[in-house]
Amino acid sequence: MKTRNRTICQTCRSRKIGCDGQKPACSQCIHTGRECSYPLDFIFITETTTQGSKDTTKQSKPKTNSSNDTSLCPRSQSNVPLALELLPKTPRNPVQDMVLLIMQSFMPEAELLTFSQNTQTQPRICGGWVEVLPMISIGGQGQALPSAISCLAASISSLRQNTYSGCSVSLEKYGSAMRLLKREIDQPRKEILSRDEVAAAIMCLTLTEAILPSSGTSWWRHVDGVGEWMRLWGPESFSLGARHKLFTGFRPLLVLKDFMSRKASFLSTEDWKRLPFESQQATAMQLLLSEASAIPTILELIDTLEHSPPIMTIYKAGANL
Numbered sequence: 001m002k003t004r005n006r007t008i009c010q011t012c013r014s015r016k017i018g019c020d021g022q023k024p025a026c027s028q029c030i031h032t033g034r035e036c037s038y039p040l041d042f043i044f045i046t047e048t049t050t051q052g053s054k055d056t057t058k059q060s061k062p063k064t065n066s067s068n069d070t071s072l073c074p075r076s077q078s079n080v081p082l083a084l085e086l087l088p089k090t091p092r093n094p095v096q097d098m099v100l101l102i103m104q105s106f107m108p109e110a111e112l113l114t115f116s117q118n119t120q121t122q123p124r125i126c127g128g129w130v131e132v133l134p135m136i137s138i139g140g141q142g143q144a145l146p147s148a149i150s151c152l153a154a155s156i157s158s159l160r161q162n163t164y165s166g167c168s169v170s171l172e173k174y175g176s177a178m179r180l181l182k183r184e185i186d187q188p189r190k191e192i193l194s195r196d197e198v199a200a201a202i203m204c205l206t207l208t209e210a211i212l213p214s215s216g217t218s219w220w221r222h223v224d225g226v227g228e229w230m231r232l233w234g235p236e237s238f239s240l241g242a243r244h245k246l247f248t249g250f251r252p253l254l255v256l257k258d259f260m261s262r263k264a265s266f267l268s269t270e271d272w273k274r275l276p277f278e279s280q281q282a283t284a285m286q287l288l289l290s291e292a293s294a295i296p297t298i299l300e301l302i303d304t305l306e307h308s309p310p311i312m313t314i315y316k317a318g319a320n321l
Contacts, residue, residue: 007019007021008021009021009025009026009028009029009036009037010037011026011028011029011034011035011036011037012026012028012029022138023138024036024134024135024138025135029241030135030241030242032240032241034241094150095137095146095149095150096137098149098150098152098153099133099134099137099149101153101156101157102130102133102149102152102153102156102204103130103131103133103134105156106128106130107130107131128245128248128249128252129200129203129245129246129248129249129250130249131245131249132196132200132242132245132246132249133149133200135242136196136197136200136242137149137200141197142180142184142197142198143180143184144177144180144181144183144184144197144198144201145197145198145200145201145204147173147176147177147180147181147201148177148181148200148201148202148204148205148208149201149204150173150177151170151173151174151176151177151204151205151208152204152205152207152208152211154169154170154173155170155207155208155211155212156211158170158211158212159211159212167212170208170212171212174205174208177201177204177205178205181198181201181202181205184197184198184201185198195229195233196242196243196246198229199226199229199230199246199250200246202222202225202226202229203222203226203249203250203253205222206219206222206223206226206253209222217260219253219257220257220260220261223253223254223257224257226250226253226254227254227265227266227267230247230250230254230266231266235271235272235274235275235276236275236276236278238275238276239275239276239277239278239279239280240279240280244276244279244280247276248276248283248286251267251286251289252285252289254267255267255289255292255293255296258293258296259292259295259296259299261296262296262299262300262303263296263300264296264297264300265293265296267293268293268294268296268297272293273290273293
């Protein structure tokens with residue numbers, strides 16, 4: 001009898017398309033927004049108690065929950081977030097631990113304990129994009145994202161300790177991440193996943209600048225980089241999967257930066273308000289951001305009019321010619 005290849009997910013198998021076997025979700029499913037699942041391994045449990053032993057049964061009751069809660073029992077007792085369980089069942093590495101620290105810092109605990117790639121989480125102004133870090137950071141193509149994750153985790157640790165003794169370490173990691181990021185940006189355009197890694201790395205550095213700023217507007221340059229990455233891909237690329245979560249997570253900071261700079265951006269155009277939400281309904285916050293994205297355009301127009309010479313001055317200058 002022919003056995004199934006367990007490195008191919010069920011979704012790709014049923015659609016008869018190529019699968020790279022990445023876990024917890026393959027690249028095909030991540031970027032198409034489909035639910036990814038792999039064949040389950042069966043676990044056999046041998047019964048060790050006898051039917052007539054009441055004492056043994058009584059002793060075992062405190063260690064078990066009802067049948068309805070069996071699947072949640074290990075997670076609730078050990079408080080292991082589902083986001084971490086999505087990571088491959090391999091020996092833990094420092095990047096996974098740092099990803100968990102970042103998610104704990106930007107996601108509510110209730111969501112973190114029940115999070116999965118298809119979960120509809122509550123909208124947030126800052127850090128909503130960290131939900132895709134477990135997926136993007138697994139099997140990465142470059143070194144910029146792990147370095148940026150390390151940099152952000154170090155800045156979070158410094159902030160939690162309420163001292164800036166770790167600033168030198170954070171600055172050293174920041175410089176290293178910037179060099180690796182520049183090296184990857186200078187490379188020829190590669191596959192979609194690697195470009196997503198670059199965007200996530202930029203956002204990690206953006207939050208690092210927000211936590212330990214070198215100047216009041218130092219994070220603007222990183223936001224501009226993310227904005228350029230989004231603009232080059234086009235609005236239709238952000239309607240599904242991890243791309244959509246990246247867009248909805250990045251968008252608040254881009255709109256905030258437009259307000260502070262009083263400059264219009266591509267986000268105020270109708271295509272960018274409509275196309276990313278063709279497949280998934282916009283939340284109330286995203287609808288608000290769509291309306292708010294038009295305000296920087298008005299602010300820029302006001303500034304232009306304030307610094308323009310009065311109409312009568314222009315008229316008189318023309319009459320003297």
